[in-house]
Amino acid sequence: MADGLASSGPWEFEVDLLGTRIRTRVDDPVLARRLQHLLGDSQALPAGRDVESFEIAGADGSDWILRRNGGGIFRTDTRQRLVEHYFSILNELALDNFSGLAVHAGVVAQGRCAIAFPGPSGAGKSTLVAACVAAGFDYVSDEALCINLSGDLVPYPRPLMLSEASRRVVRPTEVIPNPLPSKHAVSPADLGGRASHSPLQLTHVILADRGGALGLEAIPSSQVIPELLERSFNRHGDPAATFNLVANVARDCRAWHLGYTNAMEAAGLIRRDVPFQTTC
Amino acid sequence: MAQILDRAMVVARGAVAREIDGNFTIYDKENDSVMVLNDSASAIWRLCDGRTGSAIVDELAHHYEANRNEIERDVEAVLERLMTSGLLVRDVVGS
Numbered sequence: 524m525a526d527g528l529a530s531s532g533p534w535e536f537e538v539d540l541l542g543t544r545i546r547t548r549v550d551d552p553v554l555a556r557r558l559q560h561l562l563g564d565s566q567a568l569p570a571g572r573d574v575e576s577f578e579i580a581g582a583d584g585s586d587w588i589l590r591r592n593g594g595g596i597f598r599t600d601t602r603q604r605l606v607e608h609y610f611s612i613l614n615e616l617a618l619d620n621f622s623g624l625a626v627h628a629g630v631v632a633q634g635r636c637a638i639a640f641p642g643p644s645g646a647g648k649s650t651l652v653a654a655c656v657a658a659g660f661d662y663v664s665d666e667a668l669c670i671n672l673s674g675d676l677v678p679y680p681r682p683l684m685l686s687e688a689s690r691r692v693v694r695p696t697e698v699i700p701n702p703l704p705s706k707h708a709v710s711p712a713d714l715g716g717r718a719s720h721s722p723l724q725l726t727h728v729i730l731a732d733r734g735g736a737l738g739l740e741a742i743p744s745s746q747v748i749p750e751l752l753e754r755s756f757n758r759h760g761d762p763a764a765t766f767n768l769v770a771n772v773a774r775d776c777r778a779w780h781l782g783y784t785n786a787m788e789a790a791g792l793i794r795r796d797v798p799f800q801t802t803c
Numbered sequence: 804m805a806q807i808l809d810r811a812m813v814v815a816r817g818a819v820a821r822e823i824d825g826n827f828t829i830y831d832k833e834n835d836s837v838m839v840l841n842d843s844a845s846a847i848w849r850l851c852d853g854r855t856g857s858a859i860v861d862e863l864a865h866h867y868e869a870n871r872n873e874i875e876r877d878v879e880a881v882l883e884r885l886m887t888s889g890l891l892v893r894d895v896v897g898s
Contacts, residue, residue, distance in 0.1 A: 743823075743824060743826060743839075744823050744824055745823045745824065745826050745827075745828045745839045746839060748821075748823075748828045748837055748839065749837045749839065752830075752837055762830070762832060762835055763819050763830065763832055766819055766821070766830040766837070767819070767821070770821035770823065770828060773823055773828075774821075774823045774824075
């Protein structure tokens, strides 16, 4: 088949998330295609060392069931909740296994230049990233800025997890049938964009303040250090080393404060006012 | 004022400093906290190598065209804050 899936099930695919190899077997061809589409931007990455296996069953019309490594079971009556839970586990696995610096942040790119928006859950990172993708930036991650121990940015293009409200900001004309309070997984292609596959250099860090007046102001690079440290997932292993990595990130990038209320307006402002070097 | 300016101070063992664009950011390993210093505090931090606060005032007064009393007040305030935060300690060897 053109999408790489066999004509008869169960359907199996593998992806690599930040060095963790994920193998998933699904008994439903529609869901298998959807998951493979959503994880498609992760498949070009080199194979990781660890393999985690998932099985998803639900094609018989009863509950949807998710098993991990043949063990733990998650059961739900809706496919959307299963997908949300599946991606939540994948996210936890990928970030737990990543040996470099992982900071809670949205990341987009133009060419080889990457912009990070560090922030806590619920701050609007995914919406801002989705708006930037819709405005023409390439997608890197809506979840984490990942820097390996050599200081290189590692893309983490998991599917964007958007609430219904976020989807309406980015695609106001889209009809969402039977919206649920949980989040929807969408790929950058679903937003009319694409994931970045270039080697990336983090050139800008933007501290976004949702609710502030629309404006973009340059700030000293050192001011992003406390925020990057505060938002790092894994600094407790070696805090001093993490501080040095974060300081290197701050040293090598320009820092900005962004005030906004409408994510699409903010994306337009970033596109217009953030300078990008032609060399990156 | 005189008391703190008479002390010789050094960077605490748990403090990790990084200079970015001329300003220092200090990570305190003991308290897992970060302090970003402004221009004047960074200039003072740079001189905390075991010399006294008064010697720091002398050095800054030599380089900057500012009122010596103002420099003294700045140095005293910055040293007080850095010592309270545990980023500077009294240099028992040099004093």
